[in-house]
Amino acid sequence: MTAPDGIARFLADVDALPDGWKGAFEGVDRADFAPDRIWAWDGSQYTTVIDRTQTGSHGRDTWDEAVQGNNALVTQWDDGNHTGDEPGNNPSSSASMPSAVASMLGDLDITGGENVLEVGTGTGYTAALLAARGCRVTTIELDTDLAEQARKNLAQAGHQDVIVVTGDGTLGHSEHGPYDRVHVTAGVRHTPAAWIEQTRPGGVIVMPWGTDYSTYDWTAALTVTDPGRASGPFTTPLAFMKLRSQRARYPKSPFPSDWTATARMSEPDIDITDITGALYEPAEFVIGLHVPHCVPRLVHGAESTNLWLYGADTGRGPSIAVAAFGDGYDPQAREAGPRHLWAEVQAAYHRWDDAGKPNTDRFGLTVTVDEDGRVEQRPWYETPDRELPFRH
Ligand SMILES: C[S@@+](CC[C@H](N)C(=O)[O-])C[C@H]1O[C@@H](n2cnc3c(N)ncnc32)[C@H](O)[C@@H]1O
Missing domain, CATH: 3.40.50.150 (Vaccinia Virus protein VP39)
Structure with missing residues (x-):
């Protein structure tokens, strides 16, 4: 036909x-x-x-x-x-x-x-x-x-x-x-071991991949280089519905509703427009590579725009942050829990900005599966040996 x-x-x-x-x-x-x-x-x-x-x-x-x-x-x-x-x-x-x-x-x-x-x-x-x-x-x-x-x-x-x-x-x-x-x-957040184990060396795995920090995906084109290891660049931004078991969930906040009253406070030195706004915002993707296990939520109010950050409990307990930006007052960030989520996001942005805002296709991903079937996802910059110091 x-x-x-x-x-x-x-x-x-x-x-x-x-x-x-x-x-x-x-x-x-x-x-x-x-x-x-x-x-x-x-x-x-x-x-x-x-x-x-x-x-x-x-x-x-x-x-x-x-x-x-x-x-x-x-x-x-x-x-x-x-x-x-x-x-x-x-x-x-x-x-x-x-x-x-x-x-x-x-x-x-x-x-x-x-x-x-x-x-x-x-x-x-x-x-x-x-x-x-x-x-x-x-x-x-x-x-x-x-x-x-x-x-x-x-x-x-x-x-x-x-x-x-x-x-x-x-x-x-x-x-x-x-x-x-x-x-x-379907969009992937955690690469399953089976895909690497069932691909022959030299074979290619192409998947829409992203982090908890973004609802968008970037195509990852990984070549299986050795048994239990696949690596390759991100190519194109796109948006896919996620694997059913890997849809985004906002971690439940165990913090009392008045947690901001006792929160650590700081003044953001970047603007909300630096890190949000564009379709397939590259800053969002790069921040996601640097800030694992963190789900953002952007809330536009009448007087301010608030970026909420929810950090999953990865053994040290959950974390939360909110950075508020509005006309007529200085921006403010508040954080609670073991992680300094806003500081992490801001540092990730500065790192990317200092490097000249490299495009997302200069980053890549290595996925390894150990003998017990445990998977580690390691993002890198330029070449696989230049791993970012974060695991996903
Ligand atoms: C964007 S659609 C795929 C489009 C498709 N390739 C086509 O040509 O029409 C994503 C599909 O992935 C399926 N899906 C989600 N999680 C899955 C999983 N764990 N295993 C297999 N399929 C899954 C969904 O049910 C959905 O049909």
Whole structure:
């Protein structure tokens, strides 16, 4: 089956079609994988449902346009516990944005014929692209209904060779390994040991990776260099829904509501706009590399903007901080608990600023698995031997 040339042509026009992938994008029709009911992003929010079975402004024509466009399309909300036409609370599956799909497939460095494990089958579209590129594909989806539908989509589109496994992708699928490539299409905070253990030396793992400090991800393209070790650079910023077990949770604050009254106080020497604001804010990513186990929350009030920082209990007890910035008064930071979270964030910013604000693609990640299966994630700057002094 041949796809309408919308996606392939768009990717070629914006120079986002990786070498060798033209035929696959031309040959796989996203319409064969998108369900009848989808929700598209309009630039600021998800729209009401677009339904292929209906006519009118959110019917068939809009569906065709959305499916052949460069949009992320939400295909499931709230792990399937959602009804109705309006968006749910949390998107839990999607057909990813084609330009993000293409960018990650480019990083995967496929030449054809590789044995590939995909984590996060979703609609099956990416698995079909990999199959069309000549790869042997095993793809794992946690959600039973989505896995079943993807199996049907792939078979109907002529890709019955793709093996869809219903299960937890963080465990990999050793039966079909070792893999030449592991392609992860859900956001990762803690790299599972299985992906490294099930990839042959020289193989590549591509995943959207990030820290607790950000809801965004950066593609990490890691090469397995030795058994139990994978390392490589961050390439492209993107946003993926996270692996189900790795979604952000605000650590519960055990501090009394009046904790600020007795908090340590300091005056920030940076502005809130230095570290927040942009889409895929690089400062946010770099701060995250330096400040592990810390979840921020930015609250815009009528008179001030407050950056709250919640530090997980990593053995020494939890920590909390808030830095307040407003017109007409000096900014103030308050901290409690064993960690000085605001001071950590500020120091990370200064370190990055002093280095000339290097772009995020000059950082990278090494992941090691020890004999007991314990994983350590070590971010680095420029080269793997220049590790940042922080573990994730
Ligand atoms: C962004 S979607 C994947 C898009 C997909 N590759 C496509 O082409 O349509 C992320 C998927 O990851 C799945 N997922 C989340 N956690 C998972 C896990 N632990 N194991 C396997 N799949 C998981 C979600 O259910 C969701 O379908």
